[in-house]
Amino acid sequence: MSLIPLPRPIIEPAVRLALNEDLGAAGDITSAAVVPLSHRSTLVFRARQPGCLAGQDVAALAFELIDPSIRMTRHIQDGERLEPGTIIATVEGPSHALLTAERTALNFMGHLSGIASVTRSIVDEISGTQAKLACTRKTTPGLRALEKYALRAGGGINHRFALYDAILIKDNHIAIAGGIQTAIRRAKASAGHMVKIEVEVDTLDQLREAMDEGVDAVLLDNMVPDQLREAVSIVNGRALTEASGGITPQTARAIAESGVDLLSVGWITHSAPTLDIGLDWEANG
Missing domain, CATH: 3.20.20.70 (Aldolase class I)
Structure with a gap:
């Protein structure tokens, strides 16, 4: 059975809440102070341990809500196995926006991939x-x-x-x-x-x-x-x-x-x- 993605109205409230928690009343004052608004970067999601991937839609939405111009390119899909060094996705856009959203995106992807990974290990076992x-x-x-x-x-x-x-x-x-x-x-x-x-x-x-x-x-x-x-x-x-x-x-x-x-x-x-x-x-x- 194929993995059906969650509709945006289901995931957006959780992502907005997480971003609001991180941004507070003043936003990302570190990136605002250190990174020029005109600077652009490419960042790479890469697995550091074996497991199973989940949460790319959530991570992508974290970037989009900070800056809709950010583009995330997926190299594998949720549900696929990961090995150390596996390139999961790349994100490209304004550097300050990428840095503002990165922790929220990583928190969700790491947490959800952890659940998927443990699940996969038991599914394999039985x-x-x-x-x-x-x-x-x-x-x-x-x-x-x-x-x-x-x-x-x-x-x-x-x-x-x-x-x-x-x-x-x-x-x-x-x-x-x-x-x-x-x-x-x-x-x-x-x-x-x-x-x-x-x-x-x-x-x-x-x-x-x-x-x-x-x-x-x-x-x-x-x-x-x-x-x-x-x-x-x-x-x-x-x-x-x-x-x-x-x-x-x-x-x-x-x-x-x-x-x-x-x-x-x-x-x-x-x-x-x-x-x-x-x-x-x-x-x-």
């Missing part, structure tokens, strides 16, 4: 199984759409985007409702015909109870591979099975081989390390 890697709602406030895009760039798939697009009955919902049976029945009575229902279970007994009620998906929380295999057998194709909790690149393969449909990992979007990408002066424009 290759050959039926399992797919999914994200969660554990995202940076205000950056969810971008971070979920980065996970797609790395080969993962998205879980629900927010509280409004699917029903996920978790442990606290169950406790407050008084039990899985009550929670599921209330959800079914409320859900629209297009809304799927998933329930989180901690034990195989809870799973059996959920399957007796019938749901679209079950979240198998913090289960070891042997438990997951038994859970898959209990479900027997009647619902989507999702493993969650404690999944790392080292444990992902064994979990995927249990036969579950999904591995959902929250730390990818909230804690993936930034990928080291440089933006270096190449020549006068």
Whole structure:
């Protein structure tokens, strides 16, 4: 499946907020003082470590919002693998504008490429199984759409985007409702015909109870591979099975081989390390 770019109205608010944070009330006083307005340069985005690329649209918009005359030429596309030294893109335009936007552009591209890179490493690890890697709602406030895009760039798939697009009955919902049976029945009575229902279970007994009620998906929380295999057998194709909790690149393969449909990992979007990408002066424009 091709990677569909995010529409500009989705990414622009985040980029504007980041630029406004950096510019404050006076703008880039260093570049204004040091760099002549007439000077032009070419800068090169270059990978400094292996990984997977994401975030070029966001970086390009950071430059455009500072100066629409800046031109960014892409040499590879989001979702492609990077090696140290890979030339990602070149940007050309007024030097002072390039310098004003560079940190915002690098912050976004490095962060999103970090998410894509970790995603790709786990996707590679579980290759050959039926399992797919999914994200969660554990995202940076205000950056969810971008971070979920980065996970797609790395080969993962998205879980629900927010509280409004699917029903996920978790442990606290169950406790407050008084039990899985009550929670599921209330959800079914409320859900629209297009809304799927998933329930989180901690034990195989809870799973059996959920399957007796019938749901679209079950979240198998913090289960070891042997438990997951038994859970898959209990479900027997009647619902989507999702493993969650404690999944790392080292444990992902064994979990995927249990036969579950999904591995959902929250730390990818909230804690993936930034990928080291440089933006270096190449020549006068």
